[in-house]
Amino acid sequence: MLRSSLTRLRINRDASILLRLVQRSRLASSKTPPKPNAFDFHQKRTSETIVPPASSQWTLSSFVRPLPDLGRIPSNVAAYLFCACIAFHIFSEYGFVLEGAYGISMLPTIASDGDWLWISKYYRRGRDLKVGDVVSFRHPIRPGEYAVKRIIGMPGDFVLRDTPEKGHMMMQVPNGHCWLVGDNLTYSRDSRMFGMLPLALITGKVLGPVRWSGWTIPYLEKLEHGLQPAVLDDGDVE
Amino acid sequence: MLSTLRRSRRTLWHIALPSLWVTASAISLNDNLVEITSVTGDSMSPTLSPDQDTTGRSDYIAWNKWDASGHVQRGDIVFFGLPNRPEDTGVKRVIGVEGDVVVLDARRRPKSGNGNANGNTNPTAGSHDVPESKSWDAWSGRAKVPEGHVWVEGDNWRKSKDSNWYGPISRSLILGKAMAVVLPTEKFGAKPWEGFASGTTVVRERVDTRTDLEVLEAMGTAT
Numbered sequence: 202m203l204r205s206s207l208t209r210l211r212i213n214r215d216a217s218i219l220l221r222l223v224q225r226s227r228l229a230s231s232k233t234p235p236k237p238n239a240f241d242f243h244q245k246r247t248s249e250t251i252v253p254p255a256s257s258q259w260t261l262s263s264f265v266r267p268l269p270d271l272g273r274i275p276s277n278v279a280a281y282l283f284c285a286c287i288a289f290h291i292f293s294e295y296g297f298v299l300e301g302a303y304g305i306s307m308l309p310t311i312a313s314d315g316d317w318l319w320i321s322k323y324y325r326r327g328r329d330l331k332v333g334d335v336v337s338f339r340h341p342i343r344p345g346e347y348a349v350k351r352i353i354g355m356p357g358d359f360v361l362r363d364t365p366e367k368g369h370m371m372m373q374v375p376n377g378h379c380w381l382v383g384d385n386l387t388y389s390r391d392s393r394m395f396g397m398l399p400l401a402l403i404t405g406k407v408l409g410p411v412r413w414s415g416w417t418i419p420y421l422e423k424l425e426h427g428l429q430p431a432v433l434d435d436g437d438v439e
Numbered sequence: 440m441l442s443t444l445r446r447s448r449r450t451l452w453h454i455a456l457p458s459l460w461v462t463a464s465a466i467s468l469n470d471n472l473v474e475i476t477s478v479t480g481d482s483m484s485p486t487l488s489p490d491q492d493t494t495g496r497s498d499y500i501a502w503n504k505w506d507a508s509g510h511v512q513r514g515d516i517v518f519f520g521l522p523n524r525p526e527d528t529g530v531k532r533v534i535g536v537e538g539d540v541v542v543l544d545a546r547r548r549p550k551s552g553n554g555n556a557n558g559n560t561n562p563t564a565g566s567h568d569v570p571e572s573k574s575w576d577a578w579s580g581r582a583k584v585p586e587g588h589v590w591v592e593g594d595n596w597r598k599s600k601d602s603n604w605y606g607p608i609s610r611s612l613i614l615g616k617a618m619a620v621v622l623p624t625e626k627f628g629a630k631p632w633e634g635f636a637s638g639t640t641v642v643r644e645r646v647d648t649r650t651d652l653e654v655l656e657a658m659g660t661a662t
Contacts, residue, residue: 284460290467326525339611342587342652344508377523394655401520402611 306389327400333426354380482593502615535590
């Protein structure tokens with residue numbers, strides 16, 4: 202008799218604790234923080250009725266008694282996942298992104314068996330680009346594919362149409378276009394193949410490959426533009 | 440003082456932060472799925488923005504941005520980055536896809552008179568050749584659309600700067616395909632571009648099984 206009444210007391214106590222947990226978690230999401238509530242073990246609830254929460258918001262958790270917080274965890278996880286996806290998209294579309302690239306056309310700048318390239322999206326559509334920048338662009342002939350090459354000519358520049366030994370015809374880069382050539386001239390399919398590239402296809406500038414020092418620490422190997430100042434050779438002038 | 444601080448922090452959590460997330464979600468939606476833009480200029484009159492010269496109102500179109508450079512068909516209205524001005528976009532109709540031979544329309548030959556797509560209608564301006572006239576003439580009346588490109592033209596042949604001016608555009612430039620008109624509200628959901636018979640004839644030829652790239656590569660290794 203005593204034990205059953207003690208058990209009933211414990212059940213009531215547990216119920217009241219759980220109920221307060223539910224109310225507190227619901228109040229925490231509303232405007233004011235809840236006042237710290239001392240558990241009143243001696244308060245005897247006559248029945249195990251569910252007290253409606255203060256914000257009068259009936260949720261699934263108000264009916265799930267053993268673990269009231271379980272009803273809220275999946276929706277929170279989904280919300281955080283959604284926010285993470287949105288944040289990742291904004292950052293990778295307008296900020297920086299890490300892209301994998303493989304191929305022999307940019308040796309020795311980019312490794313043939315695959316390198317992770319740190320790309321800045323500020324330079325998309327040709328903004329602030331200069332001769333010598335390595336850029337990633339949407340392929341003009343194969344829609345859906347991306348490629349990485351170096352800019353040799355910007356609008357107005359005169360560029361050699363073929364490989365230096367194979368021709369001497371030059372072309373002027375028109376407005377809104379650029380001329381791209383890979384660093385590995387022999388094995389690169391670039392503007393010598395597909396012609397002038399519209400700057401609108403450029404998605405970003407490659408700041409450099411991410412390499413590893415000592416297998417643990419990543420570092421960015423900044424790419425140089427490769428241009429050298431002209432040197433006046435006036436050895437013949439006396 | 441404390442209540443002001445608490446109130447401003449509450450404002451941050453309950454108004455500013457959700458607005459930021461809503462904006463970011465709208466931007467993500469715009470980039471990947473659907474974007475709504477206005478169509479300015481006369482190059483697509485009277486299909487799109489027919490009242491622009493008289494009332495200044497332009498039509499707003501909802502663009503489908505999912506896999507925009509995917510399967511593009513003749514007759515689609517597309518939204519693309521301009522090849523001559525990378526920061527701007529254009530709206531034109533796809534006339535020919537890769538492999539087609541477009542029989543050029545003599546009315547659309549680039550001259551100083553036509554191609555003024557933004558309302559510069561000076562009837563007394565003399566019509567003379569522009570630099571693009573020479574490259575149009577170089578096609579000799581038949582333009583073969585290369586691999587991965589499309590030929591676009593504006594519906595208004597009098598005032599359209601399209602592929603007749605800048606040549607076929609790469610399919611990768613296409614950012615979206617038209618879904619429906621959004622504004623004005625009288626035309627909501629309409630697709631006024633359907634059923635348009637373009638005056639330009641297109642000879643649909645079978646594409647050579649070897650792609651242009653493969654042909655060029657074969658030529659490259661041979662030298």
